[in-house]
Amino acid sequence: MAEVASEAVRTGDQYRxxxxxxxxxxxxxxVVHSLERTMRWSGVE
Known part of the structure; x- marks a missing residue:
């Protein structure tokens, strides 16, 4: 789980x-746009 969270944080940073x-x-x-993109990338709606 921590690995997925770390990857999501890195991805969010890249989107920001x-x-x-x-x-x-x-x-x-x-912040809003990068968070939306990160959530779509990770499959969270």
Whole structure:
């Protein structure tokens, strides 16, 4: 379980960085979008 959580955290970090590299947007939108993408990646709805 810890391995899955660690992978999800790393994936979330990568999505957050990806969100920051795109068009400028408020930080809360960056967090929301990266969290949504991470949840979709991990199969959580």
């Amino acid at each position: 960085i990806d969100e920051r590299l795109g068009e400028r947007k408020p930080f809360h939108q960056v």
